[in-house]
Amino acid sequence: MSTVRNIALITSGGDAPGLNGAIAAIAQTPDVNLYFYHGGFDGIIEQDPIAISPTTAREAVQQGELLCFSGRSTHMLHEAGQKRVLEKLKQDCIDALIVCGGNGSAQGARSLSAGLPVAVVPMTIDNDIGGSEYTIGHDTAVNAIAESLHRLRQTAANLPGRIFMVETFGGRCGQLPLAAAVAASADIVLLPEYELNIDKFITEVNARSARGKSVIIVVSEGIYLNKRFSAGDQGVSFALARALEESTGKRVRLSILGYTQRAGDPTSYDCLMAKQMGQCAVDALLNGEKAMLVALKEGRVKAIPLTAIEQAPTLAKELLQLAFKENQLIQLEG
Numbered sequence: 001m002s003t004v005r006n007i008a009l010i011t012s013g014g015d016a017p018g019l020n021g022a023i024a025a026i027a028q029t030p031d032v033n034l035y036f037y038h039g040g041f042d043g044i045i046e047q048d049p050i051a052i053s054p055t056t057a058r059e060a061v062q063q064g065e066l067l068c069f070s071g072r073s074t075h076m077l078h079e080a081g082q083k084r085v086l087e088k089l090k091q092d093c094i095d096a097l098i099v100c101g102g103n104g105s106a107q108g109a110r111s112l113s114a115g116l117p118v119a120v121v122p123m124t125i126d127n128d129i130g131g132s133e134y135t136i137g138h139d140t141a142v143n144a145i146a147e148s149l150h151r152l153r154q155t156a157a158n159l160p161g162r163i164f165m166v167e168t169f170g171g172r173c174g175q176l177p178l179a180a181a182v183a184a185s186a187d188i189v190l191l192p193e194y195e196l197n198i199d200k201f202i203t204e205v206n207a208r209s210a211r212g213k214s215v216i217i218v219v220s221e222g223i224y225l226n227k228r229f230s231a232g233d234q235g236v237s238f239a240l241a242r243a244l245e246e247s248t249g250k251r252v253r254l255s256i257l258g259y260t261q262r263a264g265d266p267t268s269y270d271c272l273m274a275k276q277m278g279q280c281a282v283d284a285l286l287n288g289e290k291a292m293l294v295a296l297k298e299g300r301v302k303a304i305p306l307t308a309i310e311q312a313p314t315l316a317k318e319l320l321q322l323a324f325k326e327n328q329l330i331q332l333e334g
């Protein structure tokens, strides 16, 4: 018989559609009481736990608004803050904690694992947790970007010869713009992992534009232009567009997708992944696991030690190969 009965859940860092599915799977587990703290790690210190009923959770699976509000916390970056979190969880009679978030949140969870059992459910549209092939919310965001690219292609076809630029999230890892660009067959994708030679970029766009067709360029918000980038800074495409305009004499049609790409009702794939990942997290905790990351590995959802998280996520090589084949990756071309 497991000693874990009262499980608390937080969402931490950037929100991501689909997570309600994980909450539903956990909330419907027999002999488990599920509680939230709104507001990430800070919420644990500042708020009372809120009990969530299995019915409420089940009804919210397909909705884009998360049942548990996310947050970013500075307390967690210091030992004293981590201690306060553990003390409050003890005071609230919580036996185990599920942290839903990305790399940073996983590090936070790890720092608490000496004090109580923790499981991390990967949640970020960026799909940038080294150790899991998937993070909840990614598919919905890829769909949102791909849909925008599809629409642009239609207006591009109706009035040919224009240059379009679409700036996306995924500042520290290009998995998101890469997946969307491949899915929607954009012409060029610029990723933060590789250095950008502006002259080469301009020459390439000029050459493609000279063929009379429209050119659709996907740009990660974190593309290398200067080293002062912080995730969430948007607008790098203004400078790129200006450089292109000056050399081509053609106006660049610019769209910054911003937070619209991080919202929306989740795709069924995200609902399915979230349910499986939530189930895996609660099973691991009930089985006595102490510090786990729920991960997709070789297509299967499983619990792996938190220590197995690799710091630097790597771009999916299958997607890189496809993008390379379609001449989208001009940063890597000779």
Ligand SMILES: Nc1ncnc2c1ncn2[C@@H]1O[C@H](COP(=O)(O)OP(=O)(O)O)[C@@H](O)[C@H]1O
Binding pocket: 012, 013, 014, 040, 041, 071, 072, 073, 074, 075, 076, 077, 101, 102, 103, 104, 105, 106, 107, 108, 109, 111, 123, 124
């Ligand atoms: N090195 C760390 N040690 C402890 N907690 C951390 C660390 N890095 C991040 N966190 C916690 O995780 C939260 C979310 O991290 P962030 O990097 O913003 O998002 P994500 O989890 O999506 O990567 C931070 O606000 C902080 O509370």
Ligand SMILES: O=P(O)(O)OC[C@H]1O[C@](O)(COP(=O)(O)O)[C@@H](O)[C@@H]1O
Binding pocket: 013, 014, 015, 102, 103, 123, 124, 125, 126, 169, 170, 171, 172, 231, 232, 233, 262
């Ligand atoms: O919500 P914020 O603080 O503006 O952050 C924006 C960042 O959040 C993300 O959407 C997701 O990032 P995390 O999941 O790592 O928090 C990034 O793609 C983007 O750069």
